[in-house]
Amino acid sequence: MSSKKLNAISLFCSSGIGDLGLKANNISTVVACELLPERMKLFLNNHPEAKGFCGDIWELKDDIVSYYQNTYKENPFLLIATPPCQGMSSNGMGTILNNLKRGVRPIFDPRNKLIVPAVEIAKILQPEWIIFENVPSMINTVIEDTYGVINIIDYVNRELGDIYVGRPIVIDVANYGVPQHRNRLITILTKNDQGKEHFKANGSLMPAATHSEHPTMLTERWLTVRDVISNLPPLSSRKGENIDPNNPLHKVPILDDAKLFWVTNTPEGQTAMNNQCVNPYCMYQGNALHGSKYDAEGVNRSNTDTPLYCRKCGALLPRPYAVDKKTGEKRIMKGFVSAYKRMSWDKPASTLTQNFQYACSDNKLHPTQDRVLSLYEGLIIQTIALYPYSFVVDGRQVTDSVIRDTIGESIPPLLIDKIVSNILQIIK
Numbered sequence: 172m173s174s175k176k177l178n179a180i181s182l183f184c185s186s187g188i189g190d191l192g193l194k195a196n197n198i199s200t201v202v203a204c205e206l207l208p209e210r211m212k213l214f215l216n217n218h219p220e221a222k223g224f225c226g227d228i229w230e231l232k233d234d235i236v237s238y239y240q241n242t243y244k245e246n247p248f249l250l251i252a253t254p255p256c257q258g259m260s261s262n263g264m265g266t267i268l269n270n271l272k273r274g275v276r277p278i279f280d281p282r283n284k285l286i287v288p289a290v291e292i293a294k295i296l297q298p299e300w301i302i303f304e305n306v307p308s309m310i311n312t313v314i315e316d317t318y319g320v321i322n323i324i325d326y327v328n329r330e331l332g333d334i335y336v337g338r339p340i341v342i343d344v345a346n347y348g349v350p351q352h353r354n355r356l357i358t359i360l361t362k363n364d365q366g367k368e369h370f371k372a373n374g375s376l377m378p379a380a381t382h383s384e385h386p387t388m389l390t391e392r393w394l395t396v397r398d399v400i401s402n403l404p405p406l407s408s409r410k411g412e413n414i415d416p417n418n419p420l421h422k423v424p425i426l427d428d429a430k431l432f433w434v435t436n437t438p439e440g441q442t443a444m445n446n447q448c449v450n451p452y453c454m455y456q457g458n459a460l461h462g463s464k465y466d467a468e469g470v471n472r473s474n475t476d477t478p479l480y481c482r483k484c485g486a487l488l489p490r491p492y493a494v495d496k497k498t499g500e501k502r503i504m505k506g507f508v509s510a511y512k513r514m515s516w517d518k519p520a521s522t523l524t525q526n527f528q529y530a531c532s533d534n535k536l537h538p539t540q541d542r543v544l545s546l547y548e549g550l551i552i553q554t555i556a557l558y559p560y561s562f563v564v565d566g567r568q569v570t571d572s573v574i575r576d577t578i579g580e581s582i583p584p585l586l587i588d589k590i591v592s593n594i595l596q597i598i599k
């Protein structure tokens with residue numbers, strides 16, 4: 172820990188979760204920018220020392236720069252920018268491709284360009300250190316600027332490469348003690364002399380991994396779902412059983428009877444799309460499994476011919492289905508083998524997104540209980556629960572959807588904690 176308070180600027184700060192990792196290292200976020208007012212309120216509630224700029228960064232970038240220059244003599248110690256990833260997320264790549272083909276989405280998604288105002292602010296204020304965080308597909312993302320079309324990584328190099336050293340690296344946060352697989356592209360840049368020396372000697376400014384699948388001399392074993400949430404009171408998605416009376420955040424949405432039929436029959440680590448016969452007189456286990464294939468246009472499509480009725484006895488399989496409005500016929504639900512899938516107790520959780528409480532989303536079911544993860548479990552798995560943080564604004568807890576979005580969009584604070592603690596070691 173440093174004794175002197177260092178200043179940080181946090182762009183796309185959301186509700187200030189990543190900033191908890193700065194605070195833990197005595198780095199104070201003094202300027203923050205976020206588009207959505209309810210997130211900015213939560214941010215300021217938890218980081219009252221900051222000046223919040225709420226709105227579109229394109230419109231606020233000049234104000235941010237002049238506020239910082241008029242208020243502080245020294246350059247900021249750190250600038251952290253975590254722009255939204257929807258435009259480049261590999262999660263929705265099939266949809267993006269489809270939409271592009273239908274001409275719905277512009278080829279250059281404007282959200283991908285949000286790195287530009289962040290780089291412009293960095294160029295003027297020249298922080299000692301810069302951290303960019305995004306999804307790995309950012310590596311392949313192109314933007315259009317005044318000079319033409321350019322890959323984002325090349326753009327950052329072109330704009331900042333004269334002053335800063337550093338490079339992007341794809342990491343899995345599970346390797347840093349977060350009980351979750353979450354691949355992210357982290358770019359750490361520095362203009363600090365010791366930082367430059369460190370980069371020259373090591374080729375990276377990222378700290379070494381602290382965890383791995385199997386423990387080694389230098390790393391501990393990955394933290395698993397069992398390690399972090401198996402001690403919590405059980406819940407289910409049935410009415411009356413979905414909330415822990417002693418913990419208002421340990422709660423899950425209710426599922427209807429059809430979804431419960433699919434979920435209750437899904438084994439740990441498996442998808443409901445592959446469930447087998449549950450007719451006690453048959454119990455045939457050889458019904459064809461679900462899958463997907465690439466069509467002629469290169470779009471991965473889920474199979475539509477996966478059986479919904481047992482090949483032996485004809486009973487309805489507990490597999491997700493949709494009902495045809497005209498004929499009343501049931502057909503296998505559109506979706507991949509990651510839909511309605513249970514996590515495994517003895518692995519890190521799957522990536523938490525804003526959809527982490529939707530059973531149909533990828534790998535979102537509890538390993539054995541009939542439900543998704545609770546908000547409280549989300550806070551634990553995203554490592555937010557390790558740090559002091561309050562969801563109460565003006566005496567009232569914010570809505571569940573704000574909490575869910577805050578968790579799903581955040582950067583695990585433990586990762587930021589480890590990155591900046593390493594930076595402080597480098598410059599010690």
Ligand SMILES: C[S@@+](CC[C@H](N)C(=O)[O-])C[C@H]1O[C@@H](n2cnc3c(N)ncnc32)[C@H](O)[C@@H]1O
Binds near residue numbers: 205226227577583
């Ligand atoms: C990935 S989240 C950031 C997560 C945050 N660092 C944390 O740890 O909680 C990206 C944020 O950028 C915000 N955002 C999107 N477009 C923006 C814009 N034009 N100007 C400012 N903020 C924007 C979103 O509302 C969202 O909260």
